[in-house]
Amino acid sequence: MAKVAARAEIESLLRARQLDRTLTSVAPWHTSRHDDDPASTGVPSLDAMLAGGFRRGHLSELVGPRSSGRTTVMCQVLASAAARGEAVALVDTCDRFDPASAEASGLDLSRLLWIRETGDAPRALKAAMLVLQAGGFGVVVFDLADVRTTALREFPFTTWLRLARVIEGSATVALLVGSQHLGRSPGGVTVTVEPMPGPSRARWAGASHRARLFDGVELRARMVGGQCESRPTTI
Numbered sequence: 001m002a003k004v005a006a007r008a009e010i011e012s013l014l015r016a017r018q019l020d021r022t023l024t025s026v027a028p029w030h031t032s033r034h035d036d037d038p039a040s041t042g043v044p045s046l047d048a049m050l051a052g053g054f055r056r057g058h059l060s061e062l063v064g065p066r067s068s069g070r071t072t073v074m075c076q077v078l079a080s081a082a083a084r085g086e087a088v089a090l091v092d093t094c095d096r097f098d099p100a101s102a103e104a105s106g107l108d109l110s111r112l113l114w115i116r117e118t119g120d121a122p123r124a125l126k127a128a129m130l131v132l133q134a135g136g137f138g139v140v141v142f143d144l145a146d147v148r149t150t151a152l153r154e155f156p157f158t159t160w161l162r163l164a165r166v167i168e169g170s171a172t173v174a175l176l177v178g179s180q181h182l183g184r185s186p187g188g189v190t191v192t193v194e195p196m197p198g199p200s201r202a203r204w205a206g207a208s209h210r211a212r213l214f215d216g217v218e219l220r221a222r223m224v225g226g227q228c229e230s231r232p233t234t235i
Helices: 002-015 044-049 070-083 099-104 121-134 149-153 159-167
Strands: 059-063 088-092 112-116 139-143 173-178 190-195 202-205 213-217 219-224
Touching: 044 219, 059 070, 059 159, 070 088, 070 099, 070 139, 070 173, 070 190, 088 121, 112 121, 121 139, 121 159, 159 173
Parallel strands: 059 173, 059 190, 088 112, 088 139, 139 173
Antiparallel strands: 190 219, 202 213
C-alpha cells in the first residue's frame, strides 16, 4: 500500500508540474528554444561528434547491443547534466539500473528521479510521458534496452512523435536507450555504440603485467541524423 500511495503522490506532483520548482537548480529555467545550447554528454570525443552534445528540445536515442557500453554512456550523460546543476530522470523499464556504480562514476544521485518498473513497457511509457510533461528536467532517459521486441512493436507508431512533441522547444533532452532503433525527432540523433574490435582495444590499469587489472574497453560510436557529419569516433 505504501508503494501505491507513493506512486500516486509522484504522479500527482508530475501532473501539477510542481517538480520544476522543487528539483531543478536555482538558476532560472528558460522556456525559449535552446538549439544553441547543447547538453554535453561528458565524453569529449562524443561531444565533438555531436557538435557539443545532444540537442535540447529534441528526442534522440542511444542504441547498442548488450555489453556495448550503452549503459556507461547513459550514466555519463546523466552525470554531466547533474554536474551542471540540472535535475535528471531515468525511467528504468526493466529495473536494471545500478545506483552504486552510477554514483561511483560521478552521478549525483540527489539530482536523479529514478522510476523503477519491472518490465511493464506501457506503464513505463506512461511514466516517461508524465515526466516529460512535468518539465524542468535537463535530461530524461527512457531505458527500453531489455524490453522484448514484440512488446515494443505493440506501441502505436505515433508514440515517439508524441514524446518528441511534448518537449519541442524546451530545454530538455529526451533520450531513448535501446538495443535497436526506435525513433527520434527531426532535430534529434541516433548514436550507436559498440566495442572496438580486437583484443588490443582493452584498457588495463597497473604498473606491471602481474599487477594489471582490466579497466574497460574502447568503444566506437556512430551518429545518424542531425546537422553534423555522420562518422565513427572512439570514446
